[in-house]
Amino acid sequence: MINTGIDRIPHKWLEEIINLSVERIVVVNREGMICYINSAYCEFLGTTVEDATGRDVREVIENTRMHIVAKTGKAELTSVQAINGSDMVANRYPLIVEGELVGALGTVMFRNPEEWWDYKRKIQPLLEELKYYKKKFENELKSKYTFGDLIGKSPSFLSAKNLAERISGSQSAVLLLGESGTGKELFAHAIHDNSTRASFPFVPINCASIPEHLLESELFGYDEGAFTGAKKGGRKGHFQVANYGTIFLDEIGDMPLSMQSKLLRVLQEKEIQRVGGQKSIPVDVRVIAATHRDLEKMVEEGKFRKDLYYRLNVIKIEIPPLRNRKEDIHLIANNLLKKLEKRFFQQGIELSEQVIEKLQQYTWQGNIRELENVLERAINVLDGKRIELIHLPLYLRDQDKETDFDLEYQVDKDVATNHTVQPLRKTLAHAEKQAILLALRETNGNKQEAAKLLEIGKTRFYEKCKMYEIK
Numbered sequence: 001m002i003n004t005g006i007d008r009i010p011h012k013w014l015e016e017i018i019n020l021s022v023e024r025i026v027v028v029n030r031e032g033m034i035c036y037i038n039s040a041y042c043e044f045l046g047t048t049v050e051d052a053t054g055r056d057v058r059e060v061i062e063n064t065r066m067h068i069v070a071k072t073g074k075a076e077l078t079s080v081q082a083i084n085g086s087d088m089v090a091n092r093y094p095l096i097v098e099g100e101l102v103g104a105l106g107t108v109m110f111r112n113p114e115e116w117w118d119y120k121r122k123i124q125p126l127l128e129e130l131k132y133y134k135k136k137f138e139n140e141l142k143s144k145y146t147f148g149d150l151i152g153k154s155p156s157f158l159s160a161k162n163l164a165e166r167i168s169g170s171q172s173a174v175l176l177l178g179e180s181g182t183g184k185e186l187f188a189h190a191i192h193d194n195s196t197r198a199s200f201p202f203v204p205i206n207c208a209s210i211p212e213h214l215l216e217s218e219l220f221g222y223d224e225g226a227f228t229g230a231k232k233g234g235r236k237g238h239f240q241v242a243n244y245g246t247i248f249l250d251e252i253g254d255m256p257l258s259m260q261s262k263l264l265r266v267l268q269e270k271e272i273q274r275v276g277g278q279k280s281i282p283v284d285v286r287v288i289a290a291t292h293r294d295l296e297k298m299v300e301e302g303k304f305r306k307d308l309y310y311r312l313n314v315i316k317i318e319i320p321p322l323r324n325r326k327e328d329i330h331l332i333a334n335n336l337l338k339k340l341e342k343r344f345f346q347q348g349i350e351l352s353e354q355v356i357e358k359l360q361q362y363t364w365q366g367n368i369r370e371l372e373n374v375l376e377r378a379i380n381v382l383d384g385k386r387i388e389l390i391h392l393p394l395y396l397r398d399q400d401k402e403t404d405f406d407l408e409y410q411v412d413k414d415v416a417t418n419h420t421v422q423p424l425r426k427t428l429a430h431a432e433k434q435a436i437l438l439a440l441r442e443t444n445g446n447k448q449e450a451a452k453l454l455e456i457g458k459t460r461f462y463e464k465c466k467m468y469e470i471k
């Protein structure tokens with residue numbers, strides 16, 4: 001046998017050596033009976049060495065796992081154990097002598113109570129801060145709106161809302177279409193909230209706001225050393241964070257083509273690969289995508305992948321613009337006022353009849369977001385409780401002047417309500433295409449007749465048909 005030198009240490013030194021190396025120590029046999037426990041540990045536990053020795057460790061130490069380590073032979077290092085209302089850090093080692101598991105040895109870190117208090121004083125605020133951010137992070141990953149928050153009673157809005165409610169439980173992808181500010185994000189929150197995934201994360205991403213070169217690592221994460229500046233240990237991407245939950249890809253129409261193919265692969269394979277990583281990581285995520293762009297047209301123009309469009313467009317929900325549901329304006333305005341009252345610590349603010357009328361006349365290019373801004377501005381300049389015309393921005397107040405202009409430059413009602421101002425070139429092209437289609441309809445597809453109706457030559461007519469891709 002190798003002489004380790006321990007034999008040369010006088011026996012009565014041993015206990016002091018142990019006590020100096022670790023303040024609190026306990027040794028149990030395979031049955032979990034305490035063979036040895038030092039007085040410092042006993043003092044901390046509020047017992048005595050005489051009382052504790054020979055007893056089952058579970059009777060002496062709260063939340064202990066020493067009896068388990070004595071059986072499994074597997075060490076448990078730096079595990080947090082609550083004793084006497086404090087979180088202690090315990091190390092538990094299997095005691096193996098001559099190759100045989102004979103029990104376990106446990107130590108509790110910190111050499112004396114002062115050290116523990118000192119540690120606690122330094123660490124406790126950090127733990128609390130960590131807890132606070134953890135909670136905040138978890139809350140941020142929860143859906144913040146329910147279907148109850150989606151205000152509107154107009155048939156077109158209700159049909160979108162009912163469809164969204166009906167398909168919430170499904171696992172299929174959803175595509176939300178609608179102008180900016182119509183409430184696409186609200187719909188996505190509500191769908192997640194009403195789904196079986198509600199207790200898992202809801203992760204909203206704005207594809208337009210992330211620089212192209214970062215999008216992949218943001219969505220799929222990266223491994224350590226993937227690029228200069230990559231964090232040690234790598235980082236999870238949004239898809240991994242959203243596991244078992246829902247990812248909301250807002251402004252999907254702004255996703256670069258190169259990224260579209262990567263997204264398509266993830267949707268098909270249901271697994272991701274981190275940037276710089278080799279491993280495929282399975283993910284179970286429902287995708288809700290949204291855009292204000294005309295995706296079909298983008299597909300035609302080769303700006304959006306057709307296969308990805310079909311993947312995302314399993315359930316399409318179109319949210320109508322505010323100007324097409326004027327009957328909802330008053331209702332939504334009142335609802336927004338209630339929210340704003342809370343923010344501004346006010347109560348009982350109301351809209352005058354003329355204001356309601358003005359709000360209903362306006363075309364709301366920015367939809368509900370614009371309405372929200374108009375009301376917030378009004379509250380800021382309000383003296384009493386009633387929002388009057390004077391509290392509205394000039395462009396809204398002076399709609400009468402617009403009416404004068406309307407009288408002078410009479411615009412068809414249909415054009416005024418359904419069309420936004422486009423570059424003249426685009427508007428003319430649109431009108432020309434419509435005129436050709438109308439003529440062809442009138443003549444049952446006879447091109448010569450149609451050209452005659454339009455009073456243009458045959459060659460020009462064929463050229464234009466080619467240009468507008470009319471067969």
Ligand SMILES: Nc1ncnc2c1ncn2[C@@H]1O[C@H](COP(=O)(O)OP(=O)(O)OP(=O)(O)O)[C@@H](O)[C@H]1O
Binds near residue numbers: 180181187292
């Ligand atoms: N039906 C609704 N009832 C009440 N408030 C709504 C409704 N729809 C939208 N809002 C409010 O309007 C604002 C804009 O909504 P949201 O961000 O969901 O629109 P969006 O279509 O996603 O816009 P963007 O395309 O610009 O991202 C939000 O403040 C939201 O609370």
